[in-house]
Amino acid sequence: MPESFETDFWKDAERRKVWDDIVPGEPRKTIPYTLTLEAIQKYCRAVGDLHPLYFDEAYAKATPWGGLIAPPSIHILLMFSCTPADDWMRSPGTINAGQSWSYNIPARPGDTITLAARALDKFIKKDRLFVIHDNVFFNQNAQVICSGRGWTIRPI
């Protein structure tokens, strides 16, 4: 976990945008993040994924990938690693209603990851406040790692 990461999501709650403040199309603040092998493997263990492409350097080198990689779903970690404590995705009570992600190339240990992110749309449906966010993760060579959208129900 990055040393500065605040795990108490209540602490910055007052500084975060509520549904009314979110402007579709406006970029979210993001921060570059260096992905470590330790972080990749910690994520893999949490979903029981011990594939040698993520753990065994010698094995990974002999595959077409040419070395250790992160699993495609590493964006789950990157979403919180690449956004600051006052990002509205951390608002307590944010409910994830669904996601769609497209994968281009794998993230690798040592990559410096950047995120381009924004709210894309917001609406009221069945008495709930929704926001759609879209996101693109890049590596240090400006190559797209993955891109995706998420639907969240915002806390009231």
Place this chain on the structure above:
Amino acid sequence: MNDAYDALKQDDIVNGPKFQVSRESIRAFCEASLDFNPLHWDDEYMKSSFGRTRFGGIIMHGMTNFGLITRMLTDWLYPLGGVHRRLETRWKTPVRPGDVIRPSARITGKKRTQRSRWVTLEIEVKNQRGETVAVGEAMAEFPPQGR
């Protein structure tokens, strides 16, 4: 190496391993994903109501489903020379400590495009009571020259 693509058929099934959900597994996902939303660790908070929804206790991250589906797909694709290209999911039922969930996929179609070959899949995650907790669609590529 990609003869594997030709062998795939509509309605072929892919099964992932079962996953036992516990307070510890949810906490480990908090630590690994950095998603410390109190939905996933704060019992007192979860006694409150969320609009029309009342959970009554902590719930698993929806994205754990996403990670387990991804694991199932990559475990299936890597040996076949396929590449996981897309996953879309929607959560249907909250998952709680004590639940056992298992993802599965069914091939819904094969498509050759100008430069590549693709498989589309329908995804489902069920709990130990047979309830569907997540659904989705996925897409995998089988590049003609292998990967």
